[in-house]
Amino acid sequence: MSYEVRTAVYEGPLDLLLQLITSHRLEVTELRLSDLVTEYLAHLDLMRTMDLEVTSEFLVIAATLIQLKARRLLPGDADVDLDEDLLLAEERDRLLARLLANLTFKDVAAVFALRFEATELLVAREVGPDPGVAPPPRDLRIGVGSEELHRIAERVLRRLAAEPDLDHLDLELPSVSAAIADLRRRLDAEIETDFYRITAHLGRPIELVAYFLAVLELARWGLVEARQADHRAPIVLRRTTAPAGTLVSEWDT
Amino acid sequence: MDATAAIEAVLFVAEEPVSVAELSQVLEIPPAEVNAALRRLGERLASGASGLVLREAGKGWRLYTRPDLHPYLERYTSSPGATRLSRAALETLAVVAYRQPVSRGQLAEIRGVDSEQALHTLERRGLIDVIGTAPGSGQALLYGTTDLFLEKLGLASLADLPPLADHVPPASVVEVLERPFRPEEPSSDSRS
Numbered sequence: 001m002s003y004e005v006r007t008a009v010y011e012g013p014l015d016l017l018l019q020l021i022t023s024h025r026l027e028v029t030e031l032r033l034s035d036l037v038t039e040y041l042a043h044l045d046l047m048r049t050m051d052l053e054v055t056s057e058f059l060v061i062a063a064t065l066i067q068l069k070a071r072r073l074l075p076g077d078a079d080v081d082l083d084e085d086l087l088l089a090e091e092r093d094r095l096l097a098r099l100l101a102n103l104t105f106k107d108v109a110a111v112f113a114l115r116f117e118a119t120e121l122l123v124a125r126e127v128g129p130d131p132g133v134a135p136p137p138r139d140l141r142i143g144v145g146s147e148e149l150h151r152i153a154e155r156v157l158r159r160l161a162a163e164p165d166l167d168h169l170d171l172e173l174p175s176v177s178a179a180i181a182d183l184r185r186r187l188d189a190e191i192e193t194d195f196y197r198i199t200a201h202l203g204r205p206i207e208l209v210a211y212f213l214a215v216l217e218l219a220r221w222g223l224v225e226a227r228q229a230d231h232r233a234p235i236v237l238r239r240t241t242a243p244a245g246t247l248v249s250e251w252d253t
Numbered sequence: 254m255d256a257t258a259a260i261e262a263v264l265f266v267a268e269e270p271v272s273v274a275e276l277s278q279v280l281e282i283p284p285a286e287v288n289a290a291l292r293r294l295g296e297r298l299a300s301g302a303s304g305l306v307l308r309e310a311g312k313g314w315r316l317y318t319r320p321d322l323h324p325y326l327e328r329y330t331s332s333p334g335a336t337r338l339s340r341a342a343l344e345t346l347a348v349v350a351y352r353q354p355v356s357r358g359q360l361a362e363i364r365g366v367d368s369e370q371a372l373h374t375l376e377r378r379g380l381i382d383v384i385g386t387a388p389g390s391g392q393a394l395l396y397g398t399t400d401l402f403l404e405k406l407g408l409a410s411l412a413d414l415p416p417l418a419d420h421v422p423p424a425s426v427v428e429v430l431e432r433p434f435r436p437e438e439p440s441s442d443s444r445s
Binding site for chain 2: 012013014015021022030033036057068072092095096098099100102103104105107108110111112113118119122
């Protein structure tokens, strides 16, 4: 007997089995297991010829079906292992349960689809980014009238027109060696301090950089121990006992 | 203060459904009065010539545009309308809704097929989310539905999901399913 294999649309082996079984629903003669197995395997063949991947799930269920069919072919009084028989019955019940669950959720899915259809025509305002990700900025108040705004604009434009001002350019770079010397002196006075306290007297950012490099250098020599609990915590500096010998810094030139 | 108007104003700017408790807190009136005001607002919108409807969805109340006006909105935003979920995505969503928290493996057991693609789609649409990991060595991701899922489905809580028992196939279908697996009767025609 040959089977006409329709290229049905199915998703996975359970879906295929359900479609095979229900397509015979209206027939007068009962669908027999052997026919079901033949049809199922014919579909796997078709999948292979169409270069579709026959996943292991398809094969696992094929194996169960073939086992069930093989058991049928044995005469009723054949000497069969009862344990194996029981396992096979369990396998069959599990397959049936999976088919039922699958069908149940298919039905639920259809209900969901109807409900989504009913709500998709209702549109609500969708505003801004997810409040959990970025809180919306506070309402901005400009706080100045148009006259004040005009004055500000004039001031800015005047500044633009003026001669370039070079006063803010700082061409005098601080020395790291001097910073190291100063740090060592200050650390001699107190055993433990932190970077903010010890640089509180500095005015310019570039000096801070020099002092930071100095700390790294002192830490490298083992003269200072630097600790920081987390990236925002103060950098705690602690003087250690000085090793013997003269130290040469690469900053000394 | 006109509670009905105040609620309308709050819901106008709200980005998600607002619960009665929240409205009660904002308006500083007891929940019973909020409910009464919500009812008045709903009636006013329904009876008047408003383009908005008041609806309870998800965790509270929200204003929506009237469904019959949707064609104009589509033209205004020149959007091709909402994209429908695929059958696979809908089935996956159904299993997640009733079996949450659920892993990909448990989904495969019921659907007979891996649902990774469908899970991605549903996660991107905000209908499901990873809500934990399974205990044990595997640490499989566990999925559950979101508040947006409730809102889109028009449910107030998961308890309002239709009982699963209502969707179990009827006896006649079960009979058809079981038929090939029943032992063949001796009186039936010869074995092939």
